[in-house]
Amino acid sequence: MKQDSKGIAYFSHIVMFLFAAVCIAPFVLLISASLTNQNAIVANGYAFYPTEFSTDAYVYLMNRGWDIIRAYGITVFVTVVGAAIGVMITALLAYPLSRSVTPHRNLIMFIIFFTMLFHGGLIPSYLVYTQLLDMKNSVWALIIPGLLTNGFYIILMRTFFQSTIPAALLESAQLDGAGEYRTLWSVVLPLSTPIMATIGMFTTIFYWNDWQNGMIYITKPELFSIQNLLKRIMEDINFIKDNMGAEAADAMVQMPSDSVKMAIAVIGSLPILIAYPFFQSYFVKGIMIGAVKG
Numbered sequence: 001m002k003q004d005s006k007g008i009a010y011f012s013h014i015v016m017f018l019f020a021a022v023c024i025a026p027f028v029l030l031i032s033a034s035l036t037n038q039n040a041i042v043a044n045g046y047a048f049y050p051t052e053f054s055t056d057a058y059v060y061l062m063n064r065g066w067d068i069i070r071a072y073g074i075t076v077f078v079t080v081v082g083a084a085i086g087v088m089i090t091a092l093l094a095y096p097l098s099r100s101v102t103p104h105r106n107l108i109m110f111i112i113f114f115t116m117l118f119h120g121g122l123i124p125s126y127l128v129y130t131q132l133l134d135m136k137n138s139v140w141a142l143i144i145p146g147l148l149t150n151g152f153y154i155i156l157m158r159t160f161f162q163s164t165i166p167a168a169l170l171e172s173a174q175l176d177g178a179g180e181y182r183t184l185w186s187v188v189l190p191l192s193t194p195i196m197a198t199i200g201m202f203t204t205i206f207y208w209n210d211w212q213n214g215m216i217y218i219t220k221p222e223l224f225s226i227q228n229l230l231k232r233i234m235e236d237i238n239f240i241k242d243n244m245g246a247e248a249a250d251a252m253v254q255m256p257s258d259s260v261k262m263a264i265a266v267i268g269s270l271p272i273l274i275a276y277p278f279f280q281s282y283f284v285k286g287i288m289i290g291a292v293k294g
Contacts, residue, residue, distance in 0.1 A: 025048070027273070028048055029046055029047075029048055030262050030265055030266060031262075031266055032046070032047060032048055032049055032050050033046050033047075033258070033259060033262040034057050034058070034259055034262035034263040034265075034266050035050045035053055035054065035055065035057075035259075036050040036051060036052060036053070036054060036259055037050075037051075037052035037053070037054035037056065037259070038054075038056065038057075038258060038259055039052070040052035040054075041258045041259060042258070054259070056259065057259035057260045057262065057263035058263050060260055060263075061233070061260065061263055061264070061267065064229075064233065067221075067224075067229060068226070068229065068267070070222065071224050071225055071226040071228070071229040071230075072226050074139065074142070074223065074224070074225050074226075075207075075208060075225045075226040075227070077139070078139065078142045078143055078207055078225060079204055079207040079208050081143060082142075082143040082147060082148065082203065082207045083200055083203040083204045083207055085143070085148060086147070086148050086149050086150075086153075086199075086203045087196060087199050087200050087203060089148060089149045090149050090150075090153045090154055090157055090199055091157060091184070091189065091192075091196070092184075093112070093149070093154050094154050094155075094157035094158040094160075094161060095158075095161060095180075095184050095188060096180075097109060097112075097154070097158045098158045098159075098161035098162045098165075099170075109155075112151045112154055112155070113151060113155070115151050116150075116151040116152060122216075125145060125146070126216060126217075129141060129144070129145050129217060130217065135217060136217050136218075136219075137217070137218060137219060137220050137223060138217075138223075139223060141213060141217035141218060142207075142210070142213050142214060142217070142218070142223075142225060143207075145213050145216075145217065146212075146213065147203070147206055147207060147210060147213070150202075150203075153199045153202065153203070156195065156198075156199065157192075157195050157199060160192060160194075160195040161188065161192070164191070164192070164195075165187075165188055165191055165192070169187060170183055170187065170188075173186070173187045201276070204272070204275070205272055208227075208271065208272055209227060209268075209272075210225070210227065211225070211227035211228050211231055214227065214228035215228060215231075226267070226268060227268060230264040230267065230268055233260070233264065234260070234261060234264060237260060
C-alpha cells in the first residue's frame with residue numbers, strides 16, 4: 001500500500017514538473033529572443049539560449065527611457081488605485097449579499113449576474129464615458145470603464161463570506177453593539193485575507209495588462225500606460241518596415257525589430273511575474289474556498 005502511494009506521488013511530481021516546464025518554456029524563449037542579435041534571429045530563428053548575445057533591443061527601448069518611465073508610473077498608479085477601489089467596492093457589495101437579512105438581495109444578484117451575460121456595447125459605453133462623464137484623456141478613463149468591478153468577483157467573494165465566516169461570529173459582534181460597517185471592517189475583512197488577495201491579484205493583472213481603454217479613451221501620449229506605449233512603439237517599427245524605400249533596406253535589417261517585440265513583452269509582463277509569488281498562497285486558498293464550497 002505504501003509503495004503504491006509512493007508511486008502515485010512520484011508520478012504526480014513528474015507530471016507537475018513537466019507541466020511547470022511547459023509553462024516556463026515560453027518565458028525562457030521570450031527572454032532569450034530579447035537578448036539575441038537581430039541578424040541571428042533572421043538567420044537561425046528563435047532558440048532557448050541567445051546564439052549571438054545582444055542588448056540592442058533594450059538599448060533601442062531605453063532611447064525612449066523617459067517615456068517608458070512615465071508610462072510605468074501611470075500604469076502603477078492606475079493599477080494600485082484601481083485594484084484598491086475595485087476590491088473595496090466588491091467587498092461592500094458582496095458582504096450585504098451574503099447576509100440573509102438584506103432586502104431584495106435576490107433581485108440585486110440577478111442584476112449583477114445579468115451584467116456578466118450582456119453588455120451595452122462599445123459605442124454606448126464610449127458615449128457615456130466621454131460625453132456624459134467627460135473622462136476622455138483623463139487618467140480615470142484607465143480606471144473606471146469596464147474594470148472597476150466584476151460580477152464574477154462579487155459572487156466569488158459572497159460565496160467566501162457565506163461559507164467561511166460563521167454566522168454565530170456575526171451575531172456575537174452585533175450583540176456587543178457593532179453595526180454592519182463595524183462588523184465588516186473589524187470582523188469579516190480581517191478573516192477574509194485569502195479572498196481579498198485573490199480578487200486583488202485578479203484585478204491587478206487586468207489593470208496592468210489593459211490596453212483597450214487606453215486605445216479607446218486616450219489620445220494624449222503623455223497619458224499612455226506602459227501597454228499602450230509599447231504597442232505604439234511596435235506600431236512605429238511596423239510602419240517603418242512597411243513604408244521604407246529600397247535605399248533604407250540595409251539600415252532596416254540592422255533594426256532589432258524581432259528582438260524588440262520580445263523585449264516589449266518582457267518589460268510589460270516582468271512586474272506581474274515578480275509580484276505573483278507573493279500572492280500565490282493566498283491566491284490558491286482563496287480560489288479553493290470561494291469557488292468549491294457553498
